[in-house]
Amino acid sequence: MAEFAVFQIVIVSAFLFGLRGQTVTVNMQSSVYSNPNTDLATLRCDFGIDDPTFSFLTLEWTFGSTLIADFFKTTTPTYYDFCNTPAGRCSATRTSSNSELVLSSLEFPRDQGTYGCRVTYVSGSQTPNKQNTSSLLVVVPAALVTLFNASGGTFTNGSVVKLSSEVSEHIFTCQVQNINPEATFTWTLDGNPVDSGLISNPVHDVGADSLTTSSSNVTLEPKREYGGQELKCKAVNYEDDPGVMISVTLIVDPCDPNPCYNGGTCSVMSDGITATCECPTGFEKPLCETKVPTTPRTTPPEPTQPTGTDGKPTTVPTTTSTTPPEPTQPTGTDGKPTTVPTTPRRTPPEPTQPTGTDGKPTTGK
Ligand SMILES: *[C@@H]1O[C@H](CO)[C@@H](O)[C@H](O)[C@H]1NC(C)=O
Ligand SMILES: *[C@@H]1O[C@H](CO)[C@@H](O)[C@H](O)[C@H]1NC(C)=O
Ligand SMILES: *[C@@H]1O[C@H](CO)[C@@H](O)[C@H](O)[C@H]1NC(C)=O
Ligand SMILES: *[C@@H]1O[C@H](CO)[C@@H](O)[C@H](O)[C@H]1NC(C)=O
Numbered sequence: 001m002a003e004f005a006v007f008q009i010v011i012v013s014a015f016l017f018g019l020r021g022q023t024v025t026v027n028m029q030s031s032v033y034s035n036p037n038t039d040l041a042t043l044r045c046d047f048g049i050d051d052p053t054f055s056f057l058t059l060e061w062t063f064g065s066t067l068i069a070d071f072f073k074t075t076t077p078t079y080y081d082f083c084n085t086p087a088g089r090c091s092a093t094r095t096s097s098n099s100e101l102v103l104s105s106l107e108f109p110r111d112q113g114t115y116g117c118r119v120t121y122v123s124g125s126q127t128p129n130k131q132n133t134s135s136l137l138v139v140v141p142a143a144l145v146t147l148f149n150a151s152g153g154t155f156t157n158g159s160v161v162k163l164s165s166e167v168s169e170h171i172f173t174c175q176v177q178n179i180n181p182e183a184t185f186t187w188t189l190d191g192n193p194v195d196s197g198l199i200s201n202p203v204h205d206v207g208a209d210s211l212t213t214s215s216s217n218v219t220l221e222p223k224r225e226y227g228g229q230e231l232k233c234k235a236v237n238y239e240d241d242p243g244v245m246i247s248v249t250l251i252v253d254p255c256d257p258n259p260c261y262n263g264g265t266c267s268v269m270s271d272g273i274t275a276t277c278e279c280p281t282g283f284e285k286p287l288c289e290t291k292v293p294t295t296p297r298t299t300p301p302e303p304t305q306p307t308g309t310d311g312k313p314t315t316v317p318t319t320t321s322t323t324p325p326e327p328t329q330p331t332g333t334d335g336k337p338t339t340v341p342t343t344p345r346r347t348p349p350e351p352t353q354p355t356g357t358d359g360k361p362t363t364g365k
Pocket of ligand 3: 150167
């Protein structure tokens with residue numbers, strides 16, 4: 001019968017303990033980032049003891065298993081060693097429902113880890129406690145972001161990169177080194193998100209110093225639509241991080257495939273993205289798609305679609321939008337290029353001498 005009595009006591013204690021567990025709560029955010037601009041981290045512990053028969057005993061802050069600050073029945077904390085190297089780098093406050101611990105002079109990785117808040121209260125002759133924890137991430141922001149290709153050629157910010165049609169896939173790697181925690185990446189083309197299917201999962205390598213190198217790849221085919229677009233990579237690694245970014249302007253060969261009709265010869269203009277066609281005798285317009293009329297006209301003919309009789313597509317490639325036909329173009333009958341030269345024609349300077357009403361110079365008399 002004695003064994004049965006012990007068994008009953010265990011059940012009753014478990015029942016009481018369960019009730020107490022519902023009365024006292026200690027809440028903390030599961031992870032907190034330090035602020036790299038102020039070199040501070042703020043940890044907050046919210047607690048509730050909503051049974052009037054309980055009284056508050058202590059609130060303790062811990063780092064791992066080390067006690068760092070302690071409020072014993074008061075709102076004035078006692079600090080321990082952790083807070084004194086350098087001196088005074090902890091400061092804690094406590095109200096009847098929360099406590100905040102501010103850490104300064106943070107060092108990675110020394111101060112990164114699990115911080116605990118433990119509330120001990122008096123319940124009859126017992127002093128049970130409740131605790132919760134937060135993991136602090138001591139932020140080491142990215143100093144630099146680099147962009148390079150599959151053979152390690154690095155691209156300077158704002159440079160122009162050609163997507164050669166001889167390579168079917170151009171891999172761009174965006175990388176930030178020596179950071180904590182790892183970075184997330186955003187790739188855009190002219191401000192629009194790059195299709196996620198072109199982006200590989202980022203890779204995070206942790207070095208011996210516990211710092212991370214994060215990399216992300218985007219793979220682009222040498223499509224004409226990318227010509228002139230800005231490819232940008234942005235990396236962020238903490239809350240409210242403005243991020244580091246780097247961008248390049250992509251160019252593709254506008255003559256590959258040849259956009260010129262009727263045997264026209266394509267050449268690339270100095271901007272690197274615009275094609276011009278040198279048309280064979282008898283054809284004109286930017287893409288040599290129009291037969292030159294035999295009788296001269298005072299107004300140029302309306303643009304017409306290529307006939308397609310030569311088996312080429314009858315739609316005009318998108319690059320034509322950058323070379324609109326000029327009404328003052330030469331006819332092209334001599335086989336010369338039908339687009340304007342890149343250097344604008346200069347008008348001859350006006351005579352500097354004013355003239356009188358008779359048309360003769362008014363000076364020098
Ligand atoms: C810790 O706090 C969170 C709220 O931030 C809460 O959801 C969780 O239940 C708490 N954990 C414990 C063991 O009290
Ligand atoms: C990026 O592509 C290169 C090949 O060019 C590969 O070696 C590297 O592992 C890739 N990195 C990521 C983050 O996918
Ligand atoms: C990488 O870039 C370098 C420098 O721009 C270039 O010479 C090289 O051909 C490129 N490699 C690939 C695979 O695109
Ligand atoms: C690249 O240039 C942009 C715009 O000027 C700038 O915001 C960014 O910080 C630069 N990135 C690097 C890595 O220099």
